[in-house]
Each structure stands twice: as structure tokens, then as C-alpha cells.
Amino acid sequence: MQQPTRIAPSILSADFARLGEEVRAMQAAGADMLHIDVMDGHFVPNITIGPAVLKALKAHSSLPFDVHLMIAPADPFIEDFAAAGADTITFHPEAGPHPHRTVQHIKALGKRAGLALNPGTPVAAVEELLGDIDLVLAMTVNPGFGGQRFISGQLDKIARLRRLIDDSGRPIDLEVDGGINTETAPRAIAAGADLLVAGTAGFAGGPKRYADNIRGLRG
Secondary structure, eight states, rough: OOOOEEEEEBBGSOGGGGHHHHHHHHHHOOOEEEEEEEEEESSSBBBBHHHHHHHHHGOOOOOEEEEEOOOOSSSSHHHHHHOOOOOEEOOOGGGGHEEEHHHHHHHHOOOOOEEEEOTTTTTTHHHHHTOOOOOEEESSSTTTTTSSOGGGGGGHHHHHHHHHHHTTTOOOOOOOSOOSTTTHHHHHHTOOOOOOEHHHHTTTTTTGGGHHHHHHHHH
């Protein structure tokens, strides 16, 4: 069953010179969780942050930390991000040989487990794991950089994922990340998304605009 829409601002679009202040401002503005994009310059063509930054940010927010690992291999770093304060750890099935084992590792550490699907990754990649995961992340851009344009062709995939999740009977979050703004958010929600990652649109205009940005995306 589709849940109420929640917004997870992506700190990839924050001012990194004042990251603690940005995180506090987003919590005060009504964000539901914080999305942390972890990139390694190998699995995706960009490098962002590691566990040390995540651990430092935990002192600035009580919101759940939604950590998206765009790294390969992912398995050697699961424990580090769990220890640093991740609440949900999402990885890509292409990032290791045994996705089910990775899910079980995340769950054994007491964290929520998510599976991310790139635009070219088929829905079938998630089907055998629906009994174990807590979140499916549908990428509506090719991962690696913020500010990209929403790939409309992924709406059908979101709708198919919605049906799979509903048929499973489990309360799995259907998260959408990439090109989310006030025009694309309603389309993603209509297709079945109930958790939206807001990068550029979330942080646009500075802290005084954050609450309005979140309200505009939530619909």
C-alpha cells in the first residue's frame, strides 16, 4: 500500500562548507529523513563522502539517515556506514556478486536494507529480494551527479515496482531519486512513489526557502 509522501533532501546539493548548519536547517524545515549519496569515482563518475562525514553529521540531526551507496564493491564498507550512523543502507545489485548476502549483512547490523535500480537495471533484479528488503530506490537519472533531468521513461518502472510491492503485502518504501522538482514529483507520486529524494529542488534558494521547497514537493 502506497504510504504518505515523504521527502528526503539529498545533502549532495547542500553547501558543503556549512554542512552541519544545512542539515539542521532541513530538519527544522520539515524534512522526513536525510539522503546521503556516497560515490567512489569507480561505480559512478564522481567522489563524495565517506563514513567520517556521516558520523560527524549525526550530531546535527535526529532525522533518519538514508545512505545510498554508489560504490563497488559495497560489502567491505557496510559495517563502517552502519557504525557511522546510517539507518537505511541502500546498494546496487551490480555492486557485488551476492545481493541477498549483502541484504542479510545489513539486516544483521540492525539497519534497514534497500536496493537501488539504475535506469537500465530491470525490475526483475528486485523480485527475489522483496521478502527481505525495506526500500526500493528507482533512479530516474543515471547516478553520479546532481541536477540531471528526470527520465520520464522510468515512470512505467515505478508503476511496476508499486504493483510488486503491493502484491508482496510488505511496507516497503518506494523511493525515487533524480530530477525531482515540483513538476516531476506529482508524476512520480502518481506512478506509486512514496519517498522522494530532493537534491537541487530541496536546497534551492537557501535555508529560508527549505520549508516551502519541501511543502511544494510533498504536494
